[in-house]
Amino acid sequence: TKYVYSFTEGNKDMKDLLGGKGANLAEMTNLGLPVPPGFTITTDACRSYLNLGATPESLDVEVTAQLRAVEQQMGKTLGAAEDPLLVSVRSGAKFSMPGMMETVLNIGLNDESVEGLAAKSGNDRFAWDSYRRLIQMFGKTVLDIDGEHFSKPIEELQHTKGYAGDLDMTTEDLKELVAQFKDVVLRDTGKPFPQDPREQMDLAIEAVFRSWNTDRAAIYRRRERIPNDIGTAVNICTMVFGNMGDKSGTGVCFTRDPSTGHSGVYGDYLVNAQGEDVVAGIRNTLSLADLEKLDKKCYDELVGIMHKLETHYRDLCDIEFTIEEGKLWMLQTRVGKRTAGAAFRVAAQLVDERLITQDEAVTRVTGDQLTALLFPQFDKDADKTIISRGMAASPGAAVGEIVLNNEQAIERTNAGASVVLVRRETNPDDLAGMVAATGVLTARGGKTSHAAVVARGMGRCCVVGAEDLVVDEAAGTVDVKSTGKQFKRGDIIAIDGTTGEIFEGNVPVVDSPVMTYISHGLEAGLAASPDDATKELVEAVDRILTRADSKRHLLVRANADNPEDARRAREFGAQGIGLCRTEHMFLGDRRQLIENVILADTEDERQEAFDALTPLQKGDFEGIFEAMDGRPVTVRLIDPPLHEFLPDLTEMSIKLALKTERGEEITAHEKKVMAAVRANHEQNPMLGLRGVRLGLKIPGLFSLQIRAIAEAYVACKQKGLDPQPEIMVPLIGSVRELQIVRDEATEIFKEVSEASGVEVDLPVGNMIELPRAAMTAEDIAKESDFFSFGTNDLTQTTWGFSRDDVEASFFNEYFDAGVFGISPFETIDIHGVGALVKEGVARGRSAKPELHCGVCGEHGGDPTSIHFFDSVGLDYVSCSPFRVPIARLEAGRAAI
Numbered sequence: 011t012k013y014v015y016s017f018t019e020g021n022k023d024m025k026d027l028l029g030g031k032g033a034n035l036a037e038m039t040n041l042g043l044p045v046p047p048g049f050t051i052t053t054d055a056c057r058s059y060l061n062l063g064a065t066p067e068s069l070d071v072e073v074t075a076q077l078r079a080v081e082q083q084m085g086k087t088l089g090a091a092e093d094p095l096l097v098s099v100r101s102g103a104k105f106s107m108p109g110m111m112e113t114v115l116n117i118g119l120n121d122e123s124v125e126g127l128a129a130k131s132g133n134d135r136f137a138w139d140s141y142r143r144l145i146q147m148f149g150k151t152v153l154d155i156d157g158e159h160f161s162k163p164i165e166e167l168q169h170t171k172g173y174a175g176d177l178d179m180t181t182e183d184l185k186e187l188v189a190q191f192k193d194v195v196l197r198d199t200g201k202p203f204p205q206d207p208r209e210q211m212d213l214a215i216e217a218v219f220r221s222w223n224t225d226r227a228a229i230y231r232r233r234e235r236i237p238n239d240i241g242t243a244v245n246i247c248t249m250v251f252g253n254m255g256d257k258s259g260t261g262v263c264f265t266r267d268p269s270t271g272h273s274g275v276y277g278d279y280l281v282n283a284q285g286e287d288v289v290a291g292i293r294n295t296l297s298l299a300d301l302e303k304l305d306k307k308c309y310d311e312l313v314g315i316m317h318k319l320e321t322h323y324r325d326l327c328d329i330e331f332t333i334e335e336g337k338l339w340m341l342q343t344r345v346g347k348r349t350a351g352a353a354f355r356v357a358a359q360l361v362d363e364r365l366i367t368q369d370e371a372v373t374r375v376t377g378d379q380l381t382a383l384l385f386p387q388f389d390k391d392a393d394k395t396i397i398s399r400g401m402a403a404s405p406g407a408a409v410g411e412i413v414l415n416n417e418q419a420i421e422r423t424n425a426g427a428s429v430v431l432v433r434r435e436t437n438p439d440d441l442a443g444m445v446a447a448t449g450v451l452t453a454r455g456g457k458t459s460h461a462a463v464v465a466r467g468m469g470r471c472c473v474v475g476a477e478d479l480v481v482d483e484a485a486g487t488v489d490v491k492s493t494g495k496q497f498k499r500g501d502i503i504a505i506d507g508t509t510g511e512i513f514e515g516n517v518p519v520v521d522s523p524v525m526t527y528i529s530h531g532l533e534a535g536l537a538a539s540p541d542d543a544t545k546e547l548v549e550a551v552d553r554i555l556t557r558a559d560s561k562r563h564l565l566v567r568a569n570a571d572n573p574e575d576a577r578r579a580r581e582f583g584a585q586g587i588g589l590c591r592t593e594h595m596f597l598g599d600r601r602q603l604i605e606n607v608i609l610a611d612t613e614d615e616r617q618e619a620f621d622a623l624t625p626l627q628k629g630d631f632e633g634i635f636e637a638m639d640g641r642p643v644t645v646r647l648i649d650p651p652l653h654e655f656l657p658d659l660t661e662m663s664i665k666l667a668l669k670t671e672r673g674e675e676i677t678a679h680e681k682k683v684m685a686a687v688r689a690n691h692e693q694n695p696m697l698g699l700r701g702v703r704l705g706l707k708i709p710g711l712f713s714l715q716i717r718a719i720a721e722a723y724v725a726c727k728q729k730g731l732d733p734q735p736e737i738m739v740p741l742i743g744s745v746r747e748l749q750i751v752r753d754e755a756t757e758i759f760k761e762v763s764e765a766s767g768v769e770v771d772l773p774v775g776n777m778i779e780l781p782r783a784a785m786t787a788e789d790i791a792k793e794s795d796f797f798s799f800g801t802n803d804l805t806q807t808t809w810g811f812s813r814d815d816v817e818a819s820f821f822n823e824y825f826d827a828g829v830f831g832i833s834p835f836e837t838i839d840i841h842g843v844g845a846l847v848k849e850g851v852a853r854g855r856s857a858k859p860e861l862h863c864g865v866c867g868e869h870g871g872d873p874t875s876i877h878f879f880d881s882v883g884l885d886y887v888s889c890s891p892f893r894v895p896i897a898r899l900e901a902g903r904a905a906i
C-alpha cells in the first residue's frame with residue numbers, strides 16, 4: 011500500500027484516501043495556485059495506526075522520500091540550523107470537522123534553528139514568536155499538557171507589563187516565554203521539549219492520528235452522522251508566515267456570503283498573525299475591503315483565485331490564505347458550509363449563472379436544510395427591548411436562560427429549560443454546551459469564528475462579536491458596556507441569528523415565510539416575506555422543490571389520524587394518508603366503550619358494545635376521508651395490545667389492596683376489571699396479542715371497524731365526494747391470517763352495498779412488519795391489494811429488541827462500541843432490515859407485478875432511509891405531516 015501522496019499526485023475526488031483538506035490542497039496545486047509544497051499521509055495509515063497502535067512500517071520510509079523532495083524543491087532542510095525548512099502537520103478527514111482535531115505549526119524549530127530563522131529573516135521577534143507558538147501547540151496537542159499552563163504565563167506577562175495584546179510583546183518577552191514553556195514541558199512530562207526536527211514531526215503525525223478519537227471529535231461525528239471508523243489523513247505542508255510583520259497576515263474568506271448566499275467577496279483578515287489567530291478572536295479582524303487598501307496586489311490575486319475556485323468547484327468555496335511579506339499563499343479550500351437559506355439561494359443563483367443545472371440544484375440542498383427554514387422566527391411586530399447587537403452568524407430565533415459554560419448548559423437543559431450559551435468566544439471545548447443550547451452568543455469573533463462555523467454546521471441559532479457585552483463566567487454575569495445594564499445567569503434573553511439582534515426577555519415567535527409558502531403557496535409566501543432577501547429565498551425554495559416534485563418516483567403520503575392533521579398534511583403536499591391509526595380513536599371518553607368490549611361476558615353484551623362504537627368510528631372516518639378527498643387513505647385496523655386500554659396491573663393491584671386494608675368493599679365491576687387485567691397481562695406485549703391476532707381472537711372487532719370504514723365511504727359518496735379508503739391489516743405473519751380478514755371484509759362490503767345501493771369494493775392490504783411476512787411475501791401478495799412496510803416493528807422484530815426499552819438502556823454502549831453509528835429506529839438498517847424490505851417487495855411483486863408498496867413509520871421521513879426506499883422501488887413513503895416537504899425534496903434528490 012502507498013501511504014503517502016505528494017500534493018502533486020492527488021485530486022479533489024480522492025477525499026476517502028487523502029481527506030478533504032489533502033484532496034483539495036492537491037487540486038489547488040494542480041490548478042497552478044500558489045500552495046506551499048507538501049504531502050499527505052493517507053487515512054489508510056491512520057486506520058492502521060488506530061487499529062494496531064503503531065504506524066505501518068513502510069510509512070517512515072515513504073515520509074522520508076516525500077520530505078526529501080520538498081526539501082529539494084525549497085532548497086532547505088527540515089529544522090536545519092541555518093535557514094531551516096519548517097512545516098505544519100495538519101489533520102484533515104474526509105468530512106470537514108472544523109476545529110475538532112489537531113494541527114501543529116512551525117515544526118522544525120529548536121534552540122538552534124530559531125537563531126537561523128531569525129538571521130535569515132532578519133526578524134528576531136518573528137522567529138521567537140514562531141518558536142513559542144510551536145512549544146505551546148506541540149505541548150498542548152502532542153504532549154497533552156493543559157493549555158492553561160501556556161496561556162497563563164502569556165496573560166501574566168501582558169498584565170504585569172501593561173500590554174494591550176499579543177502584538178506588544180517584544181523579542182525579549184518571547185524568549186522569556188520560550189524558556190518558561192520549555193520548563194513547563196520538562197515539569198509536566200519529565201522530558202525536555204524534543205529538539206530533533208524529525209522526531210517533532212513524527213510525534214505530531216501520531217498526535218493527529220490520535221486526535222481522531224478525542225471526545226469532542228467523537229461527539230461531533232455522532233451529531234453530524236460521520237462514521238467513526240474512517241480516520242483522518244495528515245497533511246505536511248511547508249510553512250509560510252503571516253506573522254513576519256505588517257506586510258504579512260492571515261485570513262479566511264468565502265466566495266459568497268455564507269449566511270445570505272449573496273455573491274461577492276467576503277472574509278476576515280488579521281495583520282501579523284498566524285494560523286488560528288483569525289478564528290480564535292484574539293484581536294478584531296479586518297475585512298477584505300481593508301485588505302484591498304493595505305495590499306492591492308495580493309487582494310486582486312486573491313479575488314482572481316476566488317473566482318477561479320468557484321468556477322472550478324461550481325459552488326461556494328471557503329478559503330484559508332496567508333500573506334507572507336506581500337506574497338499570497340493558499341492554505342486550504344473546500345466547498346463551504348453554509349446556512350440553510352444560503353444553500354437554497356446559492357443553488358438557485360448558480361442555476362441563473364448557468365454554472366449548474368436545475369437537477370444539480372436539487373442535489374445541492376438537503377431535507378435537513380429545508381427543515382431549518384421551517385422553524386419559527388421572532389414576531390416582527392412584537393414589543394421588543396433590544397439589549398445590544400452582534401453579527402448574524404447562523405439564522406433562527408432562540409429564547410432561553412443565560413448560561414455561561416458547558417456544565418450549566420447541560421444541567422439546565424436536562425432540567426427542561428431552554429438555554430442560550432453566552433461566552434466571550436468559543437473554542438472546541440465548548441461543543442457540548444453548544445449542542446445543548448438553543449442558541450449561542452459570543453462577545454468576540456467574526457462570521458468565521460469557531461462559534462459561527464460550528465453553529466452554522468449544526469443549524470444552531472448564533473450571534474457573534476457582540477462587543478458591547480462583557481462576559482464574566484466566574485461571576486455569572488453579562489454586562490452591557492454602553493448601557494451599564496447587567497444580566498445574570500438564569501435571566502431570559504432572545505437572540506436573532508438572522509439579524510444579530512439581542513433582546514431582553516421572552517420574545518414571541520411566528521411562522522417563517524418559507525413555512526407560509528409551503529402551506530399556502532408561492533404568492534402567500536412572498537406576501538409574508540418582510541424583505542427582498544426573504545422573497546429571494548422563498549422563490550429559490552419554490553423552484554427547487556417544484557423541480558424535486560417533478561423528478562421524484564416516490565409518492566409522499568402522511569401519517570394522520572384526524573381531520574386536522576389530514577388537512578395540514580395536504581397543505582404540505584401529502585398525496586394521501588399512508589397510515590391512519592385507529593387506536594387513538596378509542597382513547598379519552600371512548601376508553602370505557604372499548605373496556606366494555608373487553609369485559610363482555612356474552613356475545614350479546616359484546617355486540618352491544620360494538621354497536622355503540624360503530625357510529626363513532628364512522629364519524630371519525632368520514633371526517634378524514636373528507637379532508638383527504640380524492641386521495642387514498644390507508645386505515646390500519648386496531649393494532650396495540652388490549653392491555654393498553656385497561657388499567658395498569660400494578661396500579662390496579664395497589665388500588666384494590668389499599669381498599670381492602672381500609673376495609674372498603676371491592677365492587678363486582680372492579681373484580682371483573684382486575685380479572686381482565688390479569689388475563690390480558692403479557693410478559694412480552696409487543697410480541698403478544700396484538701394486530702391481526704386481536705381480529706382473530708375477538709370476533710367482531712375488525713368487523714366493527716371495517717363496517718365503519720365502508721359506511722363512511724358510502725356516506726361520502728352520497729355527498730358527492732371521492733373517498734379512497736384502503737383497509738390495512740397489521741402484523742400479518744401468514745397468508746391465512748389475511749385470508750380470514752379479507753373474507754370477513756368481503757362479506758361486510760356486500761352487506762353495506764346492498765343496504766345502501768352504493769357499490770363497495772375497497773382494497774384490503776397488509777403491513778409487512780415481521781420477517782416471516784417478508785420471506786413469504788409471494789404467498790401473502792396473492793391475498794393482498796397492497797403492502798405497507800412497517801419498518802418500526804420490522805426493526806424491532808428483526809433485531810429482536812424492543813424500541814420502547816432499548817434506546818435508553820444500552821444504545822449508548824452500542825454507539826461507543828461501533829455496533830451502529832445511528833439508531834436503526836432513526837435511519838433504516840439497510841443491510842439487515844433493509845434487506846427484508848427489498849426481499850419483501852421482490853417476492854410480493856413476483857406474484858403480483860403491479861403490487862403497490864409503501865412504507866409507513868418514522869423511517870418514511872428520514873432522508874437516508876428515503877434514498878434507500880427509492881432504490882428498492884417502493885411506490886410511496888408516509889411520514890408525519892411536518893416532514894412531508896422534507897420527504898418530497900429528498901425523494902426528488904434520490905431520483906436524480
Ligand code: ADP
Binds near residue numbers: 110
Ligand atoms: P483546521 O482544519 O482546524 O482549519 P488547519 O490544518 O487548516 O486546521 O490549520 C490551522 C491553521 O493553521 C489554519 O489557519 C491554517 O491556515 C494554518 N496553517 C496550516 N498550515 C500552515 C502552513 N503551512 N503555513 C501557514 N499557516 C498554516
Ligand code: MG
Binds near residue numbers: 108109113286
Ligand atoms: Mg484548527
Ligand code: MG
Binds near residue numbers: 330342
Ligand atoms: Mg483550516
